[in-house]
Amino acid sequence: MLDIRLIRENPDVVRQGLEKRQADAEVVDSVIALDERRREILGEVEKLKAERNTVSKEIGRMKNAESRQEKINEMRAVGDQIKDLDDDLRGVDAELTSIMATLPNIPSDATPYGVDESENVVLKTVGEIPQFDFDPQPHWDMGPALGIIDFERGVKITGSRFYVLSGAGARLQRALIAFMLDLHIKQGYTEKYTPFMVKTATVYGAGQLPKFVGNLYKDHEEDLYLVPTAEVPLTGYHMDEIFEEGDLPKYYTAYTPCFRREKMSAGRDVRGIKRGHQFDKVEMYMYVKPEESDAAFEKMMADAEEVVAMLGLPYRILQLCTGDLGFGATITYDIEVWSAGCNEWLEVSSVSNVTDFQARRANIRYRPEDSKKNRFLHTLNGSGTALPRIMIAIMENYQQEDGSIIIPEVLRPWMGGIEVIAAE
RNA sequence: GGAGGGAUGGCCGAGUGGACGAAGGCGCCUGUCUUGAAAACAGGUAAGGGUGUCCCCCUUCGAGGGUUCGAAUCCCUCUCCCUCCGCCA
Numbered sequence: 001m002l003d004i005r006l007i008r009e010n011p012d013v014v015r016q017g018l019e020k021r022q023a024d025a026e027v028v029d030s031v032i033a034l035d036e037r038r039r040e041i042l043g044e045v046e047k048l049k050a051e052r053n054t055v056s057k058e059i060g061r062m063k064n065a066e067s068r069q070e071k072i073n074e075m076r077a078v079g080d081q082i083k084d085l086d087d088d089l090r091g092v093d094a095e096l097t098s099i100m101a102t103l104p105n106i107p108s109d110a111t112p113y114g115v116d117e118s119e120n121v122v123l124k125t126v127g128e129i130p131q132f133d134f135d136p137q138p139h140w141d142m143g144p145a146l147g148i149i150d151f152e153r154g155v156k157i158t159g160s161r162f163y164v165l166s167g168a169g170a171r172l173q174r175a176l177i178a179f180m181l182d183l184h185i186k187q188g189y190t191e192k193y194t195p196f197m198v199k200t201a202t203v204y205g206a207g208q209l210p211k212f213v214g215n216l217y218k219d220h221e222e223d224l225y226l227v228p229t230a231e232v233p234l235t236g237y238h239m240d241e242i243f244e245e246g247d248l249p250k251y252y253t254a255y256t257p258c259f260r261r262e263k264m265s266a267g268r269d270v271r272g273i274k275r276g277h278q279f280d281k282v283e284m285y286m287y288v289k290p291e292e293s294d295a296a297f298e299k300m301m302a303d304a305e306e307v308v309a310m311l312g313l314p315y316r317i318l319q320l321c322t323g324d325l326g327f328g329a330t331i332t333y334d335i336e337v338w339s340a341g342c343n344e345w346l347e348v349s350s351v352s353n354v355t356d357f358q359a360r361r362a363n364i365r366y367r368p369e370d371s372k373k374n375r376f377l378h379t380l381n382g383s384g385t386a387l388p389r390i391m392i393a394i395m396e397n398y399q400q401e402d403g404s405i406i407i408p409e410v411l412r413p414w415m416g417g418i419e420v421i422a423a424e
Numbered sequence: 425g426g427a428g429g430g431a432u433g434g435c436c437g438a439g440u441g442g443a444c445g446a447a448g449g450c451g452c453c454u455g456u457c458u459u460g461a462a463a464a465c466a467g468g469u470a471a472g473g474g475u476g477u478c479c480c481c482c483u484u485c486g487a488g489g490g491u492u493c494g495a496a497u498c499c500c501u502c503u504c505c506c507u508c509c510g511c512c513a
Binding site (some may be wrong): 055058 | 493494
């Protein structure tokens with residue numbers, strides 16, 4: 001959610017921000033009109049309420065029955081007016097917030113302008129793209145051949161875009177999760193195990209609603225959503241709370257499965273495990289003071305980078321342009337790893353500074369030491385990292401001619417010492 | 425799933441139609457006293473909003489509706505928590 005004051009006082013900043021994102025900037029005008037109307041009604045209704053409050057107190061003290069009744073009648077009329085105005089106000093308010101809820105965050109000045117993902121900027125590329133003296137296979141061939149990914153069983157028990165990991169494949173994923181969580185703990189994050197189902201207010205607070213209803217799974221009977229990312233419960237974790245300044249920053253990491261309907265990507269990436277309706281992810285999340293969020297962003301980025309670096313995967317870092325930024329983000333870096341079999345860069349992490357956008361929606365503030373006024377804090381989120389795609393990169397980049405896979409050294413402690421995954 | 429009880433400020437806890445944004449206590453802050461601290465005493469101590477800026481107004485006593493001139497207090501709906509029974513990993 002944007003600050004209504006920003007829109008009121010600097011509408012051009014907001015318009016330009018929306019335009020940079022290739023979003024419709026005209027809504028700003030309706031927001032301003034509604035805001036004006038709202039404050040107009042508010043002024044009127046508050047004046048009437050003030051009158052009613054003072055007169056009602058007088059009535060309580062009045063002895064003379066006649067003049068007392070007269071005042072009561074007067075106030076009854078005032079009460080009717082208040083009721084009408086309150087109804088108007090409710091209507092205007094609802095309309096205003098429903099529009100506000102659909103406005104994305106304003107891009108940071110540090111985010112380069114661009115129309116769409118084709119204009120994202122490669123900041124750096126690290127590691128050598130592996131060369132093979134044989135034809136490297138894609139994971140969707142390797143997985144079934146090694147008996148570690150079972151696509152047919154996944155489809156049988158659930159449907160398309162579901163798969164079963166088996167034996168060393170399942171264990172590899174579990175090793176990666178443990179490796180990442182342990183690394184993030186060392187980097188200063190506190191591990192959280194959160195609910196995988198959340199209520200509407202929680203999804204709204206993280207900014208996934210109302211805009212992304214179509215991508216969420218929902219239990220309509222209980223009115224609960226399956227989390228599309230750990231970012232959602234980690235935002236909700238401190239919803240409606242006020243921190244003391246000294247309690248910040250808070251760094252959290254959490255493993256969760258993520259559930260996404262992928263309605264927008266129907267027919268895309270249907271092969272392999274690149275885009276499933278259910279995938280696992282380890283997430284990093286930060287609550288920080290506004291003046292610290294730029295530095296926090298750099299830290300989180302470095303922390304995510306360490307994951308892929310330690311795994312020895314060739315990767316590159318992309319800075320998203322304004323046209324490709326996520327809904328709540330002001331600035332985002334993506335990490336992509338190379339996959340030798342699919343022959344493409346795979347996005348495994350996305351680190352964003354959301355500034356006060358989620359904090360405002362979820363009502364998360366802190367009390368500055370030198371001020372009475374509570375302020376919204378800043379939140380950041382980043383994957384550290386998404387499991388299936390990391391699995392793809394490991395399988396494809398560490399493959400050998402006989403179809404076996406070498407396990408990266410750093411994972412072996414969690415693999416029971418297994419060094420190679422080979423066909424039985 | 426069945427039966428009952430509850431939700432008030434940072435915490436405990438009073439309050440069943442008017443002087444209650446809310447007694448009292450704890451905690452915290454400031455001042456007096458003190459070389460300093462403690463104690464004692466005095467004062468202060470919620471959030472949000474407003475074409476208000478040290479003065480005021482509005483809203484908020486789990487949430488949302490309603491009754492009333494006036495609601496923490498009465499009515500309705502919902503949520504959450506606790507106790508007992510049943511079921512269960």
